[in-house]
Amino acid sequence: MNKIRKLLRAFDRLGREEDGSEAIEFVLIFPGFLLILVGALEFAVVMFVGSILESAMAEASRFGITGSTPPGVTREDQVKAIVREKTYGLINMDTADFETLVYPTFADIGQAEPFTDTNGNGQYDVGEPYTDVNGNGQWDADMGVVGLGGPGDIVLYRISYTWGMLTPVLKPIVGSIRESASIAVRNEPY
Secondary structure (H helix, E strand, C coil), rough: HHHHHHHHHHHHEEEEEEECCHHHHHHHHHHHHHHHHHHHHHHHHHHHHHHHHHHHHHHHHHCCCCCCCCCCCHHHHHHHHHHHHCCHHHHHHCEEEEHHHCCCCCCHCCCCCECCCCCCCCCCCCCCCCCCCCCCCCCCCCEECCCCCCCEEEEEEEEEEEEEECCCCEHHHHHCCEEEEEEEEEEECC
């Protein structure tokens, strides 16, 4: 019984001892704090990338609507160069999905080529008659024609890019994020 009392007193003294408690609290809290800090920085970078993509598309479309072509370069290459420049090297244009599509009207953006639904199932089936709006010889779920169009045409500029996390801390949790931006404009009557 005496040994048990001595043991209980020792545990009681140990419970009142505060030397080193700050170090233990720090070790317990620091990983969570670090995860929140890194997460906030990663989120800020993702927001920045989304913002510069939007800005780059707006700048590229401003050039594209004019119809001008600098000497020695195509209009398409100049538009891509503007996007590359305005994204400050953060976006790899070789892996980004960048496209420009021309439409007859703003209402036609993203619309399928018209077809006659002969079997009444609400979707296009091979062999059903359709109007080949983009002239590629096949029915398309998006009637847009690849290119920058001519005077007065409606052009959709669209880019999408997979952004990976900068630090290995959040890669297993978040993986990567698909960023995208688009803008539709009418070309000037050049």
